[in-house]
Amino acid sequence: MDEQAEVLYRERKQRILDAVALRKPDRVPIVSPFQLFPYTYAGVPFREAMYDYAKAREACHKFVDDFQPDADFGPVLAYAGKPMDTLGLKWFRWAGHGLPEHAMYQFVEGEYMTAGEYDEFLYDPSHFLASKWLPRSFGALAAFSDFPAMRRMMWFGWTGLLAGLARPEMRQALAAALQAGEELAEWFASLARYAAEIKAKGFPQAYAGFSWTPFDLVGDTLRGTRGIMGDVIRRPEKLLQAVEKATPIAIEYGLSAAGADLPLCWIWPHKGSAGFLSDRQYARFYWPFLREVIEALVARGVIPVIYFEGDETPRLKHLAEVPPGKVWFHFATMDMARAKEVLGGIACISGNLPSHLLLTGTPEDVRRCCRSLIDTCGRDGGYIMDTSVMVDEAKPENVRALFDFTREYGVY
Amino acid sequence: MKDLLVQAIADIQEDEALTLAARLLDAGAPAKTILDACREAMCIVGDRYERREYFLPELVVSGETLKRIAALIRPEAREAAATEPLARILIGTVAGDIHDIGKEIVAFMLAANEFEVRDLGVDVSASRFVQEVKEARPDILALSGFLTLAYDSMKETVAALSTAGLRDQVKIMIGGAPMDDGVRDYVGADAYGPDAMAAVRIARRFAGGG
Numbered sequence: 242m243d244e245q246a247e248v249l250y251r252e253r254k255q256r257i258l259d260a261v262a263l264r265k266p267d268r269v270p271i272v273s274p275f276q277l278f279p280y281t282y283a284g285v286p287f288r289e290a291m292y293d294y295a296k297a298r299e300a301c302h303k304f305v306d307d308f309q310p311d312a313d314f315g316p317v318l319a320y321a322g323k324p325m326d327t328l329g330l331k332w333f334r335w336a337g338h339g340l341p342e343h344a345m346y347q348f349v350e351g352e353y354m355t356a357g358e359y360d361e362f363l364y365d366p367s368h369f370l371a372s373k374w375l376p377r378s379f380g381a382l383a384a385f386s387d388f389p390a391m392r393r394m395m396w397f398g399w400t401g402l403l404a405g406l407a408r409p410e411m412r413q414a415l416a417a418a419l420q421a422g423e424e425l426a427e428w429f430a431s432l433a434r435y436a437a438e439i440k441a442k443g444f445p446q447a448y449a450g451f452s453w454t455p456f457d458l459v460g461d462t463l464r465g466t467r468g469i470m471g472d473v474i475r476r477p478e479k480l481l482q483a484v485e486k487a488t489p490i491a492i493e494y495g496l497s498a499a500g501a502d503l504p505l506c507w508i509w510p511h512k513g514s515a516g517f518l519s520d521r522q523y524a525r526f527y528w529p530f531l532r533e534v535i536e537a538l539v540a541r542g543v544i545p546v547i548y549f550e551g552d553e554t555p556r557l558k559h560l561a562e563v564p565p566g567k568v569w570f571h572f573a574t575m576d577m578a579r580a581k582e583v584l585g586g587i588a589c590i591s592g593n594l595p596s597h598l599l600l601t602g603t604p605e606d607v608r609r610c611c612r613s614l615i616d617t618c619g620r621d622g623g624y625i626m627d628t629s630v631m632v633d634e635a636k637p638e639n640v641r642a643l644f645d646f647t648r649e650y651g652v653y
Numbered sequence: 654m655k656d657l658l659v660q661a662i663a664d665i666q667e668d669e670a671l672t673l674a675a676r677l678l679d680a681g682a683p684a685k686t687i688l689d690a691c692r693e694a695m696c697i698v699g700d701r702y703e704r705r706e707y708f709l710p711e712l713v714v715s716g717e718t719l720k721r722i723a724a725l726i727r728p729e730a731r732e733a734a735a736t737e738p739l740a741r742i743l744i745g746t747v748a749g750d751i752h753d754i755g756k757e758i759v760a761f762m763l764a765a766n767e768f769e770v771r772d773l774g775v776d777v778s779a780s781r782f783v784q785e786v787k788e789a790r791p792d793i794l795a796l797s798g799f800l801t802l803a804y805d806s807m808k809e810t811v812a813a814l815s816t817a818g819l820r821d822q823v824k825i826m827i828g829g830a831p832m833d834d835g836v837r838d839y840v841g842a843d844a845y846g847p848d849a850m851a852a853v854r855i856a857r858r859f860a861g862g863g
Contacts, residue, residue, distance in 0.1 A: 334751060344802065347751045466709075466754045471717065473710035474665060516848060519708045551830065573830075596801055597831055601839040630831055633801045 242441050249443030253311040254503050257445070257625070261544050261589045262566045265622035269615055269651030270311040271644060272447055272591070272625055274507075274548070276318045277345045277633035278640065279304035287343050288336035291322035294431035301435060305444055308644045312447035312503060315435045318631075320346065321428035324421035329380025345633050353377050354463035356472065359479040362463070363486055365392055374463070381417035384410035450498030450506040450543065455487040455530035460512045469512065473522055480526065488530045492537040499541045505569075506538055507546045514551025528559045539567040548592075549573060550630050557583040573629040581618040590618060591625035594643065599628065599635035604642035611646045619651060626651065655682075655690050662694035663701075665711050667718045674722045684730035691719050692736075695765030702762070703850040709758070716761050738769035740860035743785055744795040745773035746829075747806035752799035755829055759795065762849040768793075768856055779806070779813040786819050793859050795852065796842065798829040807840035815841075824859040828852060 242250070252267070259266035280290045283300035290297040297316035305313050325333065332353065335346035353374055354362060362369040371388040388411075389402035405411060436446045453461070459480070460469035472480040498506040512518070513527040535545045545568050552574035553560070560570060561583055571592040572580060580590050594610055602610075611626065618624045626647045632640070654677055661670035674687055698715045701707040723731060744760050746752055753775050764770045773785060786794060794814075796807050807827055814820045826844040827837055828851075837845040843859075846852045 339751075341749060344749050345800065347800070349751065350754065467713055470709040470713040474714045475667070517709050519705075522708065522710065595833070595835070597804060597833070597836050597839070600801060600804060601835055630801070634805065 242443075246441060246443035250440060250445060253443065254445045256311055257503065257505075260623060260625050261569050263586065263589060263623045265653045268653055269619045269647055270625045271627070271647050271651075272310060272312045273627040274314050274318060274447070274631045275304065275310075275640075276631040277343075278635050280319065281343065281634070282307075282637055282640075286336070287319065287345065288322070289342075290316065290319040291336060291346075294321075294428060298431060298435045298438070302438070305439055305442070308640060310444070310447075310644070312445045312505075313439055314447045315432065315439065317432055317448065321425060323424040324428070327417055327421045327424060328382060331378055331380060348461075350465050350467075352465045352468045354468075356464075356468065356476065359476070359483055363479075363482055365390065366486060366490070368392065381421075382414050384408070384414040387411065445503045447503075447505060448498075448507050449501030449504050450495050452491050452495035452506055452508050452534065452538075452545075454508060454510045454513065454527065455484045455491050455534065456513060456527045457509075457511045458487040458491055459483045466512065470517075473518070473526060477526075484526060484530050488533050491530075491534045495534065495538045495543060495545065496541055498538070498543045504543045505546050506543045507548055508534070509548045509550065511550070513556065514549065514553060515555050516552065520555055523556060524559065528556070532559075532562060535563050535568060539564050544569060546571065549575075554579070560584060561587050563588055569625065571627060577614060577618045581624075585623065589623045589625060591627040592629055594626070594628045596628045596630045596632055596635075599632060599639045599643070602639060604638050607639045607642040608646045611643060612650055615647070615651050622653070654680075655686055658687070658690040659694045659697070662691065662715060662718055662722075663697035665714050665718075667714055667721075670718050671721055671725075674725055678725055683734070684726045685734035687722065687726060688731070688734045691722060692765070692767070695719065699762055699765055699850065699853070712758060712761065736767065739767050740792040740856060741769045741771070741789070742793045742795055742856060743771050743773065743782075743789060743791040743823075744797065745777035745782065746775040746797045746799075747803050747810055748776060748778045749806055750798050750800050750803045751775040752797070752829070755799065756795075756797035759797065759828060759849045759852045762853055763795075763856055766853045766856075768853075768860075779810040782810050783813050783817045783819065786814060786823055787817065791823060793856055794823045794825045795856075796825065796827045796840075798827070798832065801831050803829060803831070804836055804839060807836075807842065811841040826852065826855050826859075 256266040256270040257272060260270050277287055280287050280300045283303045285296050285300040290300060297319050301315045332349045332351060333346050334340050334349060336342045336344050368390045372386055375382045376386045387405055389405050394402060464472060495506040498504045513523055518527060538545045548571040550573045553572060554575060557580060565587050569589040569591060572590060573592060575593055577593050584590055593614060598606055598610060654673060658670060658673040661673055677687060698707060702712060742763055744756060746756050760770045760772050771789060796810060798807060811825060825842040826846060827842045828846045832845055834845050844855045846855050
């Protein structure tokens with residue numbers, strides 16, 4: 242790495258670490274998960290970015306060069322299309338698969354675990370996922386419904402179980418899994434290459450790991466919104482047991498960030514925002530488990546970035562319980578002055594620049610909003626500039642205003 | 654017993670509500686009595702939701718309770734007992750967006766508040782909205798969107814209605830997580846509502862000629 246890039250890299254990383262530790266950096270950092278924008282900006286259809294990894298890297302390089310964020314996501318937000326094709330992923334629609342070629346992928350809500358299957362999940366989550374969730378999620382893995390239960394491999398259990406792997410349908414499913422694995426390896430190599438390339442230019446990677454809140458692991462991927470909301474009333478004890486079971490799993494996901502140069506672990510909470518659960522329900526089913534994940538990650542030196550996409554105003558009092566100077570909360574809908582009041586001295590906050598402003602507003606609107614955010618919650622550190630939700634559609638001149646103005650006005 | 658049924662649904666006592674409804678029907682109660690009880694109960698649920706006593710779990714369970722009770726009644730009897738709606742509403746998630754939970758809550762609360770709601774589902778194209786408006790002649794069109802791409806889909810939908818000469822015949826309201834009054838201006842809608850109860854208030858205002 243050339244010397245100048247190395248200095249820039251250190252400065253950018255330190256800026257973020259200082260903001261999280263509630264110290265005053267040299268200026269307000271800008272870190273934002275620009276999702277679709279880098280590709281539209283570079284003129285690369287999103288579908289192409291999902292299949293042609295070199296094209297995706299190229300587009301992300303252009304974004305980084307032109308806007309110079311303090312840390313960058315790169316092509317990780319354009320999921321690999323090939324393995325999704327190979328496996329026949331059912332709970333996603335993406336460009337060319339039910340959506341136009343410029344569209345961001347979207348999740349297909351469903352009940353991927355029925356209400357009657359809680360006990361099965363609780364008894365052996367791995368086997369439940371292998372034999373029920375995988376076949377329901379991936380067309381090519383339908384044969385996994387007969388996947389051998391690994392817990393019964395002991396002693397001579399393997400003799401009865403391994404034969405099942407040799408059945409023709411299972412061979413076919415395993416072959417698809419292998420092929421997807423190879424395609425994923427190619428994608429991961431592309432991500433690693435991109436990370437090395439931007440590091441050489443002086444930019445840290447914005448993520449070192451990803452995790453989920455335990456309630457959402459059960460709600461998003463297994464029961465679906467309608468399912469889990471019904472369970473809060475109909476089978477609260479079972480739901481609590483499942484969320485408890487999901488907690489160490491969520492911690493395990495997030496620990497992949499431990500030891501990274503910039504150990505940010507991003508968590509996107511969904512079903513705990515205002516309007517979803519009452520405060521009593523939140524305090525019983527949601528927060529204690531999310532707090533446990535946050536504390537476990539912090540204990541291992543990971544910085545949890547909790548990226549709230551809804552309104553968290555009624556949850557602020559809970560959020561104030563996290564270990565001070567170790568956590569970064571992103572807010573979409575929030576009175577930021579109030580957030581600063583409650584979380585000042587406790588957690589770094591980011592976000593709240595209305596994403597629609599980047600599409601529907603003018604550069605002057607964006608500058609005005611950035612100024613107000615920096616004045617309100619950036620004055621003594623502990624704030625990172627970011628939009629309210631991940632950026633897909635935006636006018637480039639507005640994005641430029643966001644970066645340029647923050648760099649200039651956000652100097653401490 | 655009708656009052657008990659209202660109370661059971663409103664208090665989210667699902668099993669009790671179903672038992673009571675079945676007993677009422679067995680005893681020869683007219684479909685109208687049961688459906689009136691459901692409507693009354695849903696008004697209470699709506700009030701409690703608005704007062705932040707109820708949240709999604711209560712809406713989901715009471716909604717499903719209602720469906721299960723309605724299934725106990727013969728379809729002809731259900732139709733005969735229908736009341737005149739305050740207004741007719743067409744609702745859908747706009748093109749390119751497949752999110753449906755928020756829209757369903759809004760549709761549910763509108764239906765519970767005596768509006769006739771027809772749900773076109775998700776990823777509804779501008780041309781389909783135009784065609785449906787032309788055919789069904791609703792009083793209100795409710796557009797839902799969860800993604801920022803929905804801004805342009807909404808704008809296109811409103812523009813397509815103007816081109817088809819239908820814009821003046823229907824009031825348009827928008828909603829969804831990334832929406833606000835700025836977006837309402839951008840897409841050219843008549844109103845924006847941040848949540849399901851706001852949608853009900855707006856629809857009432859529209860129905861009253863506002």
